[in-house]
Amino acid sequence: MESEQQLWQDLRNGERQAQRRLYERYAGYAMATALRYTGQREQAEDVVHDAFVQVLTNLDHFDFRGEGSLRRWVMRIVANRAADYVRAHERLLFTDEVPDHGDSDEEPPAEVPPEVLTAMIARLPAGCRLVLNLYVFEHYTHREIARRLGIKERSSASQLARARQMLQAMFKQYLEQQER
Amino acid sequence: MMTQDEWASRLEQQLADHQETVSDTLWTDIETDVATRLRRRTRIATLRRWAAAAAIAAVVAGSSVVWWPSVPPEDVTTVEKETSHLAISNTARHHSTPSEQAEPTSSTPTLAREARRATPTSESVTGSANESGYLAEPDAKDEQEGDWEGANYPTPPETTVSAKAHTDVAPPVVLTNGKASAKEVAKRLKPTLALFTGGSVNSWRGISPVRMSPQQEQRFAARAIYLAGYEERQQHDMPLSIGLTLSYPLTKRLSLSTGIVYTRLHSTFTYVMPSNVNVREQTLHYAGLPLSVHYRLLSYRGLQLYASAGGRADWNVKSAQATDGTDQDAPHDRLQWSLSGALGVQYNLLPQVGIYAEPGLCHYFDNGSNVRNIFKDPPTNFSLQLGIRLNLGSKK
Numbered sequence: 396m397e398s399e400q401q402l403w404q405d406l407r408n409g410e411r412q413a414q415r416r417l418y419e420r421y422a423g424y425a426m427a428t429a430l431r432y433t434g435q436r437e438q439a440e441d442v443v444h445d446a447f448v449q450v451l452t453n454l455d456h457f458d459f460r461g462e463g464s465l466r467r468w469v470m471r472i473v474a475n476r477a478a479d480y481v482r483a484h485e486r487l488l489f490t491d492e493v494p495d496h497g498d499s500d501e502e503p504p505a506e507v508p509p510e511v512l513t514a515m516i517a518r519l520p521a522g523c524r525l526v527l528n529l530y531v532f533e534h535y536t537h538r539e540i541a542r543r544l545g546i547k548e549r550s551s552a553s554q555l556a557r558a559r560q561m562l563q564a565m566f567k568q569y570l571e572q573q574e575r
Numbered sequence: 576m577m578t579q580d581e582w583a584s585r586l587e588q589q590l591a592d593h594q595e596t597v598s599d600t601l602w603t604d605i606e607t608d609v610a611t612r613l614r615r616r617t618r619i620a621t622l623r624r625w626a627a628a629a630a631i632a633a634v635v636a637g638s639s640v641v642w643w644p645s646v647p648p649e650d651v652t653t654v655e656k657e658t659s660h661l662a663i664s665n666t667a668r669h670h671s672t673p674s675e676q677a678e679p680t681s682s683t684p685t686l687a688r689e690a691r692r693a694t695p696t697s698e699s700v701t702g703s704a705n706e707s708g709y710l711a712e713p714d715a716k717d718e719q720e721g722d723w724e725g726a727n728y729p730t731p732p733e734t735t736v737s738a739k740a741h742t743d744v745a746p747p748v749v750l751t752n753g754k755a756s757a758k759e760v761a762k763r764l765k766p767t768l769a770l771f772t773g774g775s776v777n778s779w780r781g782i783s784p785v786r787m788s789p790q791q792e793q794r795f796a797a798r799a800i801y802l803a804g805y806e807e808r809q810q811h812d813m814p815l816s817i818g819l820t821l822s823y824p825l826t827k828r829l830s831l832s833t834g835i836v837y838t839r840l841h842s843t844f845t846y847v848m849p850s851n852v853n854v855r856e857q858t859l860h861y862a863g864l865p866l867s868v869h870y871r872l873l874s875y876r877g878l879q880l881y882a883s884a885g886g887r888a889d890w891n892v893k894s895a896q897a898t899d900g901t902d903q904d905a906p907h908d909r910l911q912w913s914l915s916g917a918l919g920v921q922y923n924l925l926p927q928v929g930i931y932a933e934p935g936l937c938h939y940f941d942n943g944s945n946v947r948n949i950f951k952d953p954p955t956n957f958s959l960q961l962g963i964r965l966n967l968g969s970k971k
Contacts, residue, residue, distance in 0.1 A: 444604055
């Protein structure tokens with residue numbers, strides 16, 4: 396596979412084929428990210444479509460900083476688009492009444508395949524799903540999540556704890572079904 | 576015991592390289608949309624260039640209308656004399672009988688020269704004349720005889736202009752006591768219109784650490800813990816204001832000014848995390864209503880030095896925000912009050928047009944809004960305003 400630097404050079408030179416190569420290289424990852432946020436394939440494709448249009452019309456604004464930076468930039472745009480899509484199209488209910496269980500022994504089981512894991516995350520309530528994605532995959536702090544979504548920090552932490560609880564319950568159910 | 580962060584890290588690792596399939600037609604849709612947007616962008620850029628050129632042309636045309644030499648008021652009497660003289664000579668040409676025509680035509684220049692040389696007290700002067708020789712208010716008898724009011728020189732005896740011709744002459748402004756009323760008008764103070772651009776002369780940049788969440792801080796029984804590898808940077812660009820103000824003189828030195836001002840604020844917030852950097856761009860558009868007083872301190876030839884002080888209310892009419900290139904809902908700032916003081920210097924290129932520079936200080940009051948911008952960081956700024964002032968209808 397060609398390096399990102401080479402791909403970026405070709406993109407800067409305005410090569411149409413380079414745009415196609417960029418899409419083919421990252422569309423799969425983008426779709427996985429979008430599906431984690433939106434939960435539905437059709438909506439996820441809309442997000443991927445908008446994200447790539449934005450990437451390809453704003454190449455002038457990107458500053459290449461080494462291998463991996465182009466992917467990170469594309470994925471960030473996808474994540475931002477997906478988060479905005481969820482905020483615009485889904486009813487978000489944030490509550491800080493869920494008790495924070497803090498640490499526990501339970502961990503995500505390695506036996507759950509990635510596509511099942513993605514589907515489980517997609518089944519979470521919109522608020523929990525959004526906070527989980529921003530915290531786990533985009534590395535936002537609760538403070539940043541609170542600022543971005545216009546909620547309290549406490550609400551963000553509660554939503555994450557609730558998401559973890561629900562996912563652990565889904566993991567347990569899945570593993571029990573697999574054992575049968 | 577697995578912490579929240581460890582759990583999150585494990586979940587992330589399991590999905591790190593996961594990909595999903597996309598439909599075959601997706602790329603075609605993307606390609607078409609990209610081409611359309613790039614075409615539209617080019618069209619908009621071209622339209623903007625034309626609009627800028629049209630705006631410049633309008634300013635130049637407007638300035639030239641003001642700049643185009645107009646009749647100075649103090650020359651009213653002179654012009655009127657010449658106008659009446661011309662009227663007489665033209666009338667003589669057009670209304671006299673054919674047999675007389677040659678004479679008036681040929682004598683028209685003669686008439687003018689003779690008229691100018693003639694003394695006001697000559698008997699051939701019609702109408703009453705005061706001691707200075709200028710005609711005062713005409714009486715009815717003079718009008719009936721078709722006298723040309725305003726003419727302060729006598730008719731030479733050889734003139735054969737008929738009486739009827741006189742009545743066709745449009746009477747000029749009546750001279751009263753030897754002084755034209757237009758002079759009084761010229762002395763009146765006139766308002767000025769200013770077009771300017773300016774703003775704070777400084778931008779602002781800051782870096783601040785990121786604190787751990789309060790709940791975590793409680794676990795460590797610490798008052799403040801700053802996260803290593805985390806940082807927030809703020810960059811507030813120099814604001815730009817464009818305004819149009821009208822200044823009305825209260826006295827010879829003091830004037831009151833108001834108008835409308837557009838201000839654009841642009842800021843960049845960078846959130847640095849160990850494995851990620853997020854950049855948020857914020858653009859705020861304000862419409863402002865200024866009110867200020869100007870006091871002229873010195874005036875020397877075309878140069879003026881003045882002091883000004885006032886306030887302004889700015890409304891945030893539009894906000895835009897984008898994080899890593901993605902547009903987002905942007906919160907609006909609250910009404911922003913400010914106070915300013917400045918020393919200005921103006922140079923009059925022409926009687927009607929002057930250019931000015933106004934450096935000063937501006938203080939923005941805390942409006943309690945969470946929207947961060949250069950009005951808050953810092954609240955007091957040095958400002959510089961550069962502009963063009965048009966004196967509406969004033970004389971030098």
